[in-house]
Amino acid sequence: MEEVWFKSNGFKLAGTLCVPAVTTEKKVPGLIYCSGFAGYKKSRRKIIQGLCRSGYVVFTFDFRGIRKSEGELDFAAQVNDLQAAVTYLLTRKEVDDRVIVIGMCIGGAVAICTAAQDQRIKAVVVWDTPVFSQRDLDRMLKLPGSISTRIHALYHSWHVRGTRGYINKVRAWAKINPIDYIGNISPRPLLIIHRKNDVMVSSDNAHILYEKANEPNKKLVIAKGRNHSELAAFFTTEKKNGAINLTLDWLTNAI
Secondary structure (H helix, E strand, C coil): CEEEEEEECCEEEEEEEECCCCCCCCCEEEEEEECCCCCCHHHHHHHHHHHHCCCCEEEEECCCCECCCCCCCCHHHHHHHHHHHHHHHCCCCCEEEEEEEEEECHHHHHHHHHHCCCCCEEEEEEECCCCCCHHHHHHHHCCCHHHHHHHHHHHHHHHECCCCCHHHHHHHHCCCCHHHCHHHCCCCCEEEEEECCCCCCCCHHHHHHHHHCCCCCEEEEEECCCCCCCCCHHHCCCCCCCHHHHHHHHHHHHC
């Protein structure tokens, strides 16, 4: 595990790189993991360690305004931050020219929008990722949804800068809708995983994303589970049908 820094539009962003314990002279693909909103640092480290066990170099980072990364929270700029992360990962001597992006929740939406514009990303995996219909947006921004949304921002505010005006930032970011971009990922491989009874982001979102994605290399997996969190057992390597194992099995033939 290595703590690193890289720049995005002049801001220094903090990242963590996980390199396989067994190293060879042969370069390997690099995976970038984007967590939902601020994410949970301890669980995120466990996720990238689990992904790294199959021999990939795995990278995760904090978007601008989160924890040690400079700047203030800016959902609309997260595509730029992810592109900068791709640029950084490709400078690593351990990584070949294959970069795969994995995103959870909001991180999945960012992964889709970025991959649609950046051909350096060779495959995309999204976990429990929302789409932004007008109905969903209204529910988030009007009572009682706005109260829940603000409480969510307040809960994470101790390590997020720039949460003032959070509702307006959500409204601006929702204009970058993954369903408008997902069709441009093809023919690169796309895996969509969603927990069937997700209590926060309905699995209907996964079906919408799948329908909007183009053939031939798309796959949808609806798995057991309901807790919309990186802290859940769904993201442990011990869970046979959990997100990490489903993703690693799929990657074996996808790239």
